[in-house]
Amino acid sequence: MSLASRLALVTGGGTGIGRAVCQQLAREGASVAVAGNNLSDCEETVSTIRAESGSFDASFHPVEVDVSDSHQVSRLFSSIASKFTGGPQLSAVVNAAGITRDKNLLKMTEQAYDEVIKINLKGTFLVSQAAARLMVEHSVTNGSIVNIASITGKLGNFGQANYSASKGGVMSMTLTFARELGRHGIRCNAILPGFISTQMTDAIPEPVREQIKQFVSLGRFGRPEEVAELVAFLASDRSSYITGSLIDINGGLSY
Ligand SMILES: NC(=O)c1ccc[n+]([C@@H]2O[C@H](COP(=O)([O-])OP(=O)(O)OC[C@H]3O[C@@H](n4cnc5c(N)ncnc54)[C@H](O)[C@@H]3O)[C@@H](O)[C@H]2O)c1
Numbered sequence: 001m002s003l004a005s006r007l008a009l010v011t012g013g014g015t016g017i018g019r020a021v022c023q024q025l026a027r028e029g030a031s032v033a034v035a036g037n038n039l040s041d042c043e044e045t046v047s048t049i050r051a052e053s054g055s056f057d058a059s060f061h062p063v064e065v066d067v068s069d070s071h072q073v074s075r076l077f078s079s080i081a082s083k084f085t086g087g088p089q090l091s092a093v094v095n096a097a098g099i100t101r102d103k104n105l106l107k108m109t110e111q112a113y114d115e116v117i118k119i120n121l122k123g124t125f126l127v128s129q130a131a132a133r134l135m136v137e138h139s140v141t142n143g144s145i146v147n148i149a150s151i152t153g154k155l156g157n158f159g160q161a162n163y164s165a166s167k168g169g170v171m172s173m174t175l176t177f178a179r180e181l182g183r184h185g186i187r188c189n190a191i192l193p194g195f196i197s198t199q200m201t202d203a204i205p206e207p208v209r210e211q212i213k214q215f216v217s218l219g220r221f222g223r224p225e226e227v228a229e230l231v232a233f234l235a236s237d238r239s240s241y242i243t244g245s246l247i248d249i250n251g252g253l254s255y
Pocket of ligand 1: 012013068098099149150194199200201
């Protein structure tokens with residue numbers, strides 16, 4: 001139970017990779033604030049955790065937030081503080097909230113560009129800043145921030161000028177966070193998933209999915225649980241000497 005007595009916040013925790021991360025962190029003993037822009041999804045995540053085992057010695061808090069809105073992010077942290085009063089301090093944060101609004105550059109609207117940057121990049125900034133301030137204030141010395149970037153931040157992708165830019169931004173922001181926060185005992189890393197089976201990639205038409213698999217050494221999309229294993233490792237003290245790292249998890253993808 002490498003995360004026993006730890007409190008974690010996971011954005012985008014209502015579905016997909018974020019949900020799998022919440023479940024894995026809970027398995028490893030953490031209390032988890034499950035945050036997302038759809039409260040019922042977050043509540044469902046908590047239900048799945050409780051269904052797996054009723055005997056967790058930890059608590060779980062579903063909470064609604066739009067990570068791109070600084071007022072809502074402030075309210076998120078107030079809500080976590082009141083829910084977990086007297087419990088462990090927040091020491092792990094996973095930024096998994098994200099969206100796509102794909103279109104070829106020639107057709108992409110300004111609105112689609114702005115929405116993606118606002119949620120994926122600014123949202124990661126706002127949540128990480130609030131969390132880091134709290135960890136420094138409470139002298140947390142084993143803090144960990146894990147940002148879910150994407151292989152597209154490194155390679156780009158058709159139809160994803162906005163998304164690739166947002167994830168490239170998350171990657172460079174992660175490197176800066178690591179430099180600035182290391183002296184406070186807070187680590188910050190980003191993971192770069194390739195194609196993982198979630199509602200986000202369910203939107204890809206089947207023939208295109210089959211084409212993509214040809215570029216993956218393992219010949220398949222990843223599972224959210226496989227990503228969650230890496231995130232839990234980075235959130236825990238098992239990775240105590242890893243910071244400022246951008247880690248691929250893509251089944252051997254090259255295109
Ligand atoms: N699935 C993949 O292949 C893949 C690959 C690389 C990176 N990622 C990244 O992984 C993360 C999780 O994606 P996923 O694949 O699980 O898809 P998903 O759509 O299941 O998860 C995204 C989550 O973000 C939440 N969200 C969206 N806008 C929000 C907002 N404004 N405020 C708070 N929450 C918001 C959604 O409610 C949803 O729960 C995303 O950042 C995504 O960009 C996914």
